[in-house]
Amino acid sequence: MREPVGHRVFRERRHARSARRHQHHFAAVPRHQRRRARLVQLAPIDAGEQRRHAGHAHPVVRARRPGLGKAPFPFSERAHHEPGGHALEQARSGPQLVLERRAVPRDAVHAGRDGAREVHQHTRTHTESTCVTPQQRHLLRFIDPQHRIHGASLSARELTCASMPHIVLVAPHFLENTNRYISAFAALDGVTLSVVSEDAANRLPDALRKRVAGHYQVRSVSDAAQLAGAIKVISRAVGNVDRLTGALEQLQLPMAEARALANVPGMKPHLARRFRDKDVMKDVLRARGVPVAASALVSSVAELRAFIDKVRLPVIVKPQAGVGSRGTHRIESAAALQAMIDAGMVPTHEHPLQAEQFIRAREFTCETVSIHGKAVWRSGTRYFPSPLEVLETPWVQYCVLLPKEVEAPWTDFAEVNDAALKTLWGPETDVAGTALTHMEWFLRDDGQMFVSEVGARPPGVQIMPLMSLAHEVDFIAKWAELISFDRWTDPGPRKWATGAAFLRGQGTRPHVTSVRGVEAAKARAGAALVELKVPSVGQQRASGYEGEGLALVRAPTTEGAKQALLAVIENLQIRY
Numbered sequence: 001m002r003e004p005v006g007h008r009v010f011r012e013r014r015h016a017r018s019a020r021r022h023q024h025h026f027a028a029v030p031r032h033q034r035r036r037a038r039l040v041q042l043a044p045i046d047a048g049e050q051r052r053h054a055g056h057a058h059p060v061v062r063a064r065r066p067g068l069g070k071a072p073f074p075f076s077e078r079a080h081h082e083p084g085g086h087a088l089e090q091a092r093s094g095p096q097l098v099l100e101r102r103a104v105p106r107d108a109v110h111a112g113r114d115g116a117r118e119v120h121q122h123t124r125t126h127t128e129s130t131c132v133t134p135q136q137r138h139l140l141r142f143i144d145p146q147h148r149i150h151g152a153s154l155s156a157r158e159l160t161c162a163s164m165p166h167i168v169l170v171a172p173h174f175l176e177n178t179n180r181y182i183s184a185f186a187a188l189d190g191v192t193l194s195v196v197s198e199d200a201a202n203r204l205p206d207a208l209r210k211r212v213a214g215h216y217q218v219r220s221v222s223d224a225a226q227l228a229g230a231i232k233v234i235s236r237a238v239g240n241v242d243r244l245t246g247a248l249e250q251l252q253l254p255m256a257e258a259r260a261l262a263n264v265p266g267m268k269p270h271l272a273r274r275f276r277d278k279d280v281m282k283d284v285l286r287a288r289g290v291p292v293a294a295s296a297l298v299s300s301v302a303e304l305r306a307f308i309d310k311v312r313l314p315v316i317v318k319p320q321a322g323v324g325s326r327g328t329h330r331i332e333s334a335a336a337l338q339a340m341i342d343a344g345m346v347p348t349h350e351h352p353l354q355a356e357q358f359i360r361a362r363e364f365t366c367e368t369v370s371i372h373g374k375a376v377w378r379s380g381t382r383y384f385p386s387p388l389e390v391l392e393t394p395w396v397q398y399c400v401l402l403p404k405e406v407e408a409p410w411t412d413f414a415e416v417n418d419a420a421l422k423t424l425w426g427p428e429t430d431v432a433g434t435a436l437t438h439m440e441w442f443l444r445d446d447g448q449m450f451v452s453e454v455g456a457r458p459p460g461v462q463i464m465p466l467m468s469l470a471h472e473v474d475f476i477a478k479w480a481e482l483i484s485f486d487r488w489t490d491p492g493p494r495k496w497a498t499g500a501a502f503l504r505g506q507g508t509r510p511h512v513t514s515v516r517g518v519e520a521a522k523a524r525a526g527a528a529l530v531e532l533k534v535p536s537v538g539q540q541r542a543s544g545y546e547g548e549g550l551a552l553v554r555a556p557t558t559e560g561a562k563q564a565l566l567a568v569i570e571n572l573q574i575r576y
């Protein structure tokens, strides 16, 4: 059934208007493509051409990637040959579809051994093309009424999902590390990437900007409504959004809320809260018998005291949804509790605090790759010392070690890790259950293991580069592929033991006053030292416990990596 021409023209104008309105958000889309995006209708094949192919003509409508030399045709095997002599091929990528309609001799389509190539050869001179945004795909039905290219074969689902996902990555600022994530998605063949950020598009390095289909600037990436608004604009101008993702912990909840608002598949708020809210997380895990510290969300000093009466000191008091150990306190005595209250750290109804029984233990991580809720790969590191000790003792240098061997206690923890993730995801593993998760866990001297917390996002504290170095594989690229295609290829065995040392100073000034022992650290660490970021004198003191400097090491043995870390932290001295 055809839509009346009047409606069609109206819709085309509306799309053109909306494309114009949103153009300034899409500086990343090359100008010629933006212009072409407003064209919708193909001119009919001219009469002469029809005559030339009289009796054996197959007009072909083919979608291809604009501006790219190689033209992947993931749908070509689904080419739709209609009895009336029409073939339809479709693919989706980039900011819009490019439709080519070609007059093809029937023989070429049917007889060619390599159909696609044959078609190309026979139709070079008769190609016409136009672009539509994926939103305009309903108009495909009206491309050429005479040749009846039926919309039925162009279901929205087919066009948007299958092999060409449109990923929206939330990247707050275009910093070096964030740009690595953008670059990883942009480099994936078959992915259309859009970016939402607080930075303007022109802050993106040129080479990267060219590979981003859409960009939308928001005032705050932590505001779900702004993210949802961005998604709506991006879907209108670039195409239906298949995934909304971002690597930072603080983004996980706003992104989940935005997914719910803008109807994007993936983790929704109630699930994200299980990962983000320490109280909800522990309740859900405890209910399913996963070992966690006794805990309570306390809204008053009285509730905190009641919790302490129950579990006894020491306890940990920390924010309900923290990050980087900020605001985490160990309370060992009644006097320490009083001091905390006097210092104004008081739980209230508006600002409750997470109180937990203190677990005296060594601290480890477990990185898990899951596809649709099924764990397919694991890795793990050890923290030296625990983040809490690092926080409590400012002069202590902080290290993360990824051993060469896959062995106990990490292998023993796999079962607990599995149970914890399955419990947190519940039955909703379809899209949400495809993730690289970062779990922190405790191992007590008596062998008891406890889940400390889980992030449904790539690990921080340099674990991504540590895994990349250990396997000689880019884990950011692997994460991008996992999120885009639910795909994970085994990175093989660890070739190295690796480690990170976070360099922190001693002293009371707000900035770095001296750095000593750099040459000695380099000499002692030797070839194991792969990266050394030395803080500069005058540099502002870092706010987080990761400090101002960083060393990454790798060695053929775990002991070698440990020694290299020691060589750095024992020799390099920073003073504030």
Ligand SMILES: Nc1ncnc2c1ncn2[C@@H]1O[C@H](COP(=O)(O)OP(=O)(O)O)[C@@H](O)[C@H]1O
Pocket: 278, 293, 316, 318, 321, 322, 323, 324, 325, 326, 328, 356, 357, 358, 359, 360, 363, 386, 387, 388, 389, 440, 452, 453
């Ligand atoms: N129940 C606990 N027992 C012992 N140490 C804890 C406990 N909870 C937190 N910690 C210490 O505090 C650090 C920060 O707490 P965590 O829950 O991981 O918060 P964040 O989200 O800030 O990383 C942990 O890495 C650990 O060293």
Ligand SMILES: [Mg+2]
Pocket: 324, 325, 440, 453
């Ligand atoms: Mg933590």
